[in-house]
Amino acid sequence: MISVWVDVRVAFVAALLFIGALTAQASSESAKAFAIAKQNTCLGCHSSNKKIVGPSFQDIAAKYKNNPGANTLLKNKIQKGGAGSWGVVPMPANAKLSDAELSILVPWILQGAPSSD
Numbered sequence: 327m328i329s330v331w332v333d334v335r336v337a338f339v340a341a342l343l344f345i346g347a348l349t350a351q352a353s354s355e356s357a358k359a360f361a362i363a364k365q366n367t368c369l370g371c372h373s374s375n376k377k378i379v380g381p382s383f384q385d386i387a388a389k390y391k392n393n394p395g396a397n398t399l400l401k402n403k404i405q406k407g408g409a410g411s412w413g414v415v416p417m418p419a420n421a422k423l424s425d426a427e428l429s430i431l432v433p434w435i436l437q438g439a440p441s442s443d
Contacts, residue, residue, distance in 0.1 A: 356441045359434030362427050366420055374439040381412045383439035396436055401428045 363369055371379035372386075381389075390396035403411070405428065407419035423431070434440070 353441070355430060356434060359430050360439070360441065362423070362431045363434075363439070366423060366427075368420075368431075371417070372439075379415055380417060383435050387436050387438040390436060397432055400432045400435060401425075404428060404431070 363372075372381070372383055374383050376382050377385070386400070390400065393399065403417065404420050405423060406421070407417050409416035
């Protein structure tokens with residue numbers, strides 16, 4: 327009985343450490359994405375939870391929540407610019423963003439830009 331109890335405690339501690347590591351990684355990815363957004367002036371037009379010039383990141387996440395092609399769609403919109411999806415104000419192209427940067431930025435946007443405001 328004692329051996330089973332020790333095994334349960336060890337498994338519980340291991341699970342907590344794993345969850346902590348995942349949380350730290352998610353927080354680190356969020357910080358990277360926020361830095362990319364800030365460096366590329368995304369935050370001049372977008373906010374996490376309110377419309378500025380363009381829609382909020384939370385509104386973008388809600389709009390594309392059930393769209394399996396959202397990741398590719400948003401990468402293209404960010405890199406090439408676009409117009410008409412959110413009104414008459416066009417979004418300028420951000421062609422200087424690398425695919426690696428977009429691969430960090432877009433999932434963060436699709437999560438509603440956690441920890442950005």
